[in-house]
Amino acid sequence: MVDEKVLEELCASVDGDTGFVRDLIEAYLADSAAQLEAIHGALAAGDAEALVRPAHTLKSSSATVGAMDLSAHARTLEMAGKAGAVGDGEARAAADALAATFQTTGAALRAWVARTAER
Numbered sequence: 001m002v003d004e005k006v007l008e009e010l011c012a013s014v015d016g017d018t019g020f021v022r023d024l025i026e027a028y029l030a031d032s033a034a035q036l037e038a039i040h041g042a043l044a045a046g047d048a049e050a051l052v053r054p055a056h057t058l059k060s061s062s063a064t065v066g067a068m069d070l071s072a073h074a075r076t077l078e079m080a081g082k083a084g085a086v087g088d089g090e091a092r093a094a095a096d097a098l099a100a101t102f103q104t105t106g107a108a109l110r111a112w113v114a115r116t117a118e119r
Contacts, residue, residue, distance in 0.1 A: 001101070001108040006066030018116045025109050028065050032058055036102060039077060043086055043095055051081030051091075058098075067105045073098040 007021065014020050038054035059074035073094050080091040 001067065001069060001105045002112065003066035003068055004112065006064075006068075007112060010064070010066075022113045022116060025065055025113055028061055029106055029109060032061065032070075032102060032106075035061075036099060039074075039095060039098065042081070043091060046086055048081045048084040048086045051086055052078055055081055062105075065109065067101075067109070070098065070101045070105050073101055 010024075011018055011021050035054040035058040039051060039058070042048075042050035042054070055074045055078035059071050059078055062068070062071035062074060076094040077091060077098065080086060080088070080094065085091055
């Protein structure tokens, strides 16, 4: 669920400050929950324009922390929003996949945070 090589590169980019990366991950997890809520709200309202920003934000921030599957699902939703295709089954399926992936990705990131805190 998480590309740990991306996390290693992120740590290296901040001179090995894993504490900073742990804080970044915690902020990412909190913000991602808000982005997911906004995505589901936009889909429920059938508001394509409101879908684009949270999907784009989640796509980019997920890639930053190595959550590539989550980033890919968010990209699908971003493109659906840009195309105005929020009422079709593909957008709903992507949102469902996004929510499920967020759960497993969050657990993987929390495990990484715990492992690096023990060092």
